[in-house]
Structures are given as C-alpha cells and as structure tokens.
Amino acid sequence: MATSYQESSSLLLQDLKVTIKEASLVFPSQETLTHERKSMFLSNVDQVLNFDVQTVHFFRPNKDFPPEIVSEMLGKALVRAMDVYEFLAGRLRVNPSSGRLDVDCNGAGAGFVTAASEYTLEELGDLVYPNPAFAKLVTSQLQSLPKDNQPLFAFQVTSFKCGGFSMGISTNHTTFDGLSFKTFLANLASLLSEKPLSTPPCNDRTLLKARSPPRVTFPHHELVQLQDSETTTTVFEATSEHLDFNIFKLSSQQILRLKEKASESLSSTGCVRATGFNVVTALVWRCKALSFVEEEDLEKESTILYAVDIRGRLDPQLPSSYTGNAVLTAYAKAKRKALLEEPFGRIVEMVGEGANRITDEYARSAIDWGEMYKGFPHGEVLVSSWWKLGFAEVEYPWGKPKYCCPVVYHRKDIVLLFPDIDGDSKGVYVLAALPAEEMAKFQNWFEDTLS
Structure with missing residues (x-):
C-alpha cells in the first residue's frame, strides 16, 4: 500500500511572520546596458505560458554563510548572470511591428x-506538504x-531564526x-563560486519559430482553440471550491512493482518501456478518471496531458542549453471504461505512445x-x-537545498510529482x-492499482 497522508490546514502555520527588509531592482552590468537595445522573440510554445512560476529552495544553517552574506553574494552573482541571461532584466510587451508578445531587453531590472x-x-x-x-x-x-513594469524575474532571500534561509524565485514561464x-x-551556483558558467545559455528562441507558411500535418487533440471552448484554461486555473490535498508517497520498491505489473501486459513490440514516469502517470490517470465516475460516465472519454522535452526530438536537435520552453504537451485518451477494465500495462502503453508520437514533424506541426x-x-x-x-x-557554496518545491495553489485537474525528500532518489x-x-x-483506486 502507498503511504498517504492528509493534513488539516489548521495544523499548518497560517502566517510565517515574514517581514520585508528591503526590496530593490538588480540591473545587468553597465557594459551590458550600453549594448544596443533589442527584443527577444518568443516562440508559440512560450506565448501560451505567460504566467508566473514560484519556487522555494530551503537551506539549512551554515555558519560560514549566514543569510546576510548569502544575500550580498546573490545580488552580485545575479548582476553577472544577467549579462548572459539579458532577458531576465527585460519586460514583456506586444511588439509594435509584429503584433506578437516578446521580451523588450531594456535592462529595466x-x-x-x-x-x-x-x-x-x-x-x-x-x-x-503544500502550505x-x-x-x-x-x-x-x-x-x-x-503593473505594466513588473519584472519577469524576482528573487527573495528570507532568513529564519535558526540561521537557515530560503531562496524564493518568481519567474514568468515565458523565460x-x-x-x-x-x-x-x-x-548561478558557478558564478557564486567564482567559476565560469557550467553551461552557457542559448537564448535564440527563433529555433522554434513556426514554418512559413505554417503546415499542420497532424490532428492535435491535446490543443483547443480559444473560441471553441469556454473551459479552455480550466486545467491551469485555480478553483474557489474546497479541495482536500493528499500526498501519496511511492517508494522506489513500489515503483519497481508497478513496472513489473505493467510488463506482464505490455505489447511485445517493445515500442513503449515501463519507465518510472510512464507507470506513475498511468497510475494517476486511472485514479483521476475513475475518481468521479458514475456508471453512466464509463463511456465518456478521458484525456491526460503531460510535458515532453523536445530538445533531442527535433532534426536538427536543439542545443541542450536552449533557455526557452522546449516542451510540448503529449496526450493519451481512452474511455473511462477502458481505464477500469484494461490491464495496467495497456494504460502504461497508451501513456508511452503519447510521448512517442512527438517526432520532429509532429513538434513542428504543433x-x-x-x-x-x-x-x-x-x-x-x-x-x-x-x-x-x-x-x-544544485551545489551552492553553502550546500545543496534541504528541499525545493513550487508554491502550490488550488488546481483540481493538475497532479504534481515531487522528488522524495527522505533520500529515496527513485521514490x-x-x-x-x-x-x-x-x-x-482516488485513494481507493490508487491502492487498488498497487495491489
């Protein structure tokens, strides 16, 4: 059985008693600012991701690196980082000549x-636990x-009474x-250690520019036009209804057993492997699709979405250092009845087939x-x-984070996968x-699938 725990929000700290000490802007070096001002093209993949992503990175106390020293080091390192990540000091705007959203690399900080x-x-x-x-x-x-001059990137260093601290980073997803x-x-960690960049970035988003003229050569069931559906962005939007949070911990041994269970009914063609991601995603899909099923709903179709990195799938391949959004949404769809009755290996196969579908031509078509x-x-x-x-x-001068997580908001149709905090690297x-x-x-089906 998977370890599952729920925690009443009343048991969580409602107020972390955080006081802002100083808020300012950090700018690229003067040398970068004197360069000719330019704009950065945003691909169609970037365009639909115009929202902020917030992550928190927690660090244990380190007597050699108290929070005030860390803040000073980070401020200086960010100046150097923006010399190569110039767009982080820019602002989103609608380009007057193209009518498209892009980044005005204006050094605004x-x-x-x-x-x-x-x-x-x-x-x-x-x-x-998502507090x-x-x-x-x-x-x-x-x-x-x-409001129209807010940064695309913001850093917050919060010190705790014990000497530990957190780095809170907000980035617009277009970045x-x-x-x-x-x-x-x-x-950033390399710059903090006075070392050269570990991987110089490739900021050329035109590598994912649409073809001229555009050619849609595949059906794209994972995409929907804005005018076709009033519920287009439901998956990405927060809900006001009360939701129970539940965290299910899968150990590496349980994931191995899921792989073995899937392998019993996987096709002999070998096109899909029972990877950790495939089996966990198949498990989530089955549980979510059946979590609100009444008998009359079994004939309805369920579609699961998940991101696939396309850097190595294009021809020619994108540089591994490409900074933009080089991910496309893969999908699998099936009637809920199939998710109830098919062997687990078949559900895993459908998930894997969704990723396999994304070839160079499919990506260009999307x-x-x-x-x-x-x-x-x-x-x-x-x-x-x-x-x-x-x-x-990531190894910083003061050590690796104790834990990293996104700030989680109420999203009923998004299921998040996090690494194990307790040292089980494959959990x-x-x-x-x-x-x-x-x-x-959901919990009943989770345990049923694992049994």
Whole structure:
C-alpha cells in the first residue's frame, strides 16, 4: 500500500511572520546596458505560458554563510548572470511591428528582496506538504512599480531564526521551462563560486519559430482553440471550491512493482518501456478518471496531458542549453471504461505512445498549429512533474537545498510529482487536490492499482 497522508490546514502555520527588509531592482552590468537595445522573440510554445512560476529552495544553517552574506553574494552573482541571461532584466510587451508578445531587453531590472521570518526552519513543519503560506517566501510583484513594469524575474532571500534561509524565485514561464531553469540555477551556483558558467545559455528562441507558411500535418487533440471552448484554461486555473490535498508517497520498491505489473501486459513490440514516469502517470490517470465516475460516465472519454522535452526530438536537435520552453504537451485518451477494465500495462502503453508520437514533424506541426489557431493545451488532467528536474542537486557554496518545491495553489485537474525528500532518489510524492468525495475514490483506486 502507498503511504498517504492528509493534513488539516489548521495544523499548518497560517502566517510565517515574514517581514520585508528591503526590496530593490538588480540591473545587468553597465557594459551590458550600453549594448544596443533589442527584443527577444518568443516562440508559440512560450506565448501560451505567460504566467508566473514560484519556487522555494530551503537551506539549512551554515555558519560560514549566514543569510546576510548569502544575500550580498546573490545580488552580485545575479548582476553577472544577467549579462548572459539579458532577458531576465527585460519586460514583456506586444511588439509594435509584429503584433506578437516578446521580451523588450531594456535592462529595466530584476527584483531582489530580502526578508526575515520569526520562525526557525524546523518550526515550518513538513516542507513537502503544500502550505499556502509559502507564498510569503516569494515576491512576484514589487509594490514600488506599476503593473505594466513588473519584472519577469524576482528573487527573495528570507532568513529564519535558526540561521537557515530560503531562496524564493518568481519567474514568468515565458523565460524558462523546468530544464532550462535548472541550468540557470547551476550557472548561478558557478558564478557564486567564482567559476565560469557550467553551461552557457542559448537564448535564440527563433529555433522554434513556426514554418512559413505554417503546415499542420497532424490532428492535435491535446490543443483547443480559444473560441471553441469556454473551459479552455480550466486545467491551469485555480478553483474557489474546497479541495482536500493528499500526498501519496511511492517508494522506489513500489515503483519497481508497478513496472513489473505493467510488463506482464505490455505489447511485445517493445515500442513503449515501463519507465518510472510512464507507470506513475498511468497510475494517476486511472485514479483521476475513475475518481468521479458514475456508471453512466464509463463511456465518456478521458484525456491526460503531460510535458515532453523536445530538445533531442527535433532534426536538427536543439542545443541542450536552449533557455526557452522546449516542451510540448503529449496526450493519451481512452474511455473511462477502458481505464477500469484494461490491464495496467495497456494504460502504461497508451501513456508511452503519447510521448512517442512527438517526432520532429509532429513538434513542428504543433508549433504551426499555434501560429494558425492561437489555443491552449486542454484535457481532463495534467501531470506536472518536478520529479527529476534536479533542483535539489544544485551545489551552492553553502550546500545543496534541504528541499525545493513550487508554491502550490488550488488546481483540481493538475497532479504534481515531487522528488522524495527522505533520500529515496527513485521514490516520488504524488500530490492531488480534489473535492472530498472524489479524493476518497482516488485513494481507493490508487491502492487498488498497487495491489
């Protein structure tokens, strides 16, 4: 049985007692600012991701690196980082000549905030549990700036009474996907250690430019036009209804057993492997689709979405250092009845087939679809995986983070995958947020699939 735990929000710290000490802007070096001002093209993949992503990175006390020294070091390192990540000091705008959203690399600066909490790191409790109060550890809006001049990137260092601290980072999703953000963190750590960049970034977003003329050569069931559906962005939007949070911990041994279970009924063609991601995603899909099923719903179709990195799938391949959003939404769809009755290996196969579908031509077709129709990914459930991005593996001068996590908001149709905090590098936490009745069914199906 998977370890599952729910925690009443009343047991969480409602107020981290955070006080902002200083909020300012950090600018690129004068040498960078004197360069000719330019704009950065944003691909169609970037265009639909115009929202902030907030992450918090917690660090244990280190007597050689108290928070005030860390803040000073980070401020200087960010100046150097923006010399190569010039767009981080820019602003989003609609380009007057193209009518497209792009980044005006105007050197207007990134946000930098120092703050202090009246609690120790230990008093925050279980860092894995999604505490809404963690939002106080991140700044995305600077009060001193108007709404139309907010930075794309803001950093907040919050000290705790024990000497530990957190780095709260807010980035507009147009700036990075998960992999390129990990590369940015690794580069920042190199600069902090007075070393050269570990991976010089490739900022050329035109590598994912639509073809001219655009050619849509595949059906794209994972995408929907804005005007076709009033519920287009449901997956990405927060809900006001009460949701129960539940975290299911899958150990590496349980994931291995899921792989073995899948292998019993996988096709002999060998086109799909029972990887950790495939089996966990198949498990989530089955549980979510059946969590609110009445008998008459079994004939309805369920669609699961999940991100696939396309850097190595294009011809020619994208540089591994590409900074933009080089991910496309893969999908799998099936009737709920099939998710109830088919052997687990077949569900895993459908998930794997969704990723295999994304070839160079499919990716170009999806990008061209965005050029022609201006739409969003849409499905019944989205699996957002932070499992193997490796943020907690970045080695800063003061050590690796104790834990890293996004700030989590109420999203009923997004299931998050997090790495295990307890040292089981192949284990995973599955975070779901559902109304109470659906959560009870989700948990029952979770345990049923594992049995």
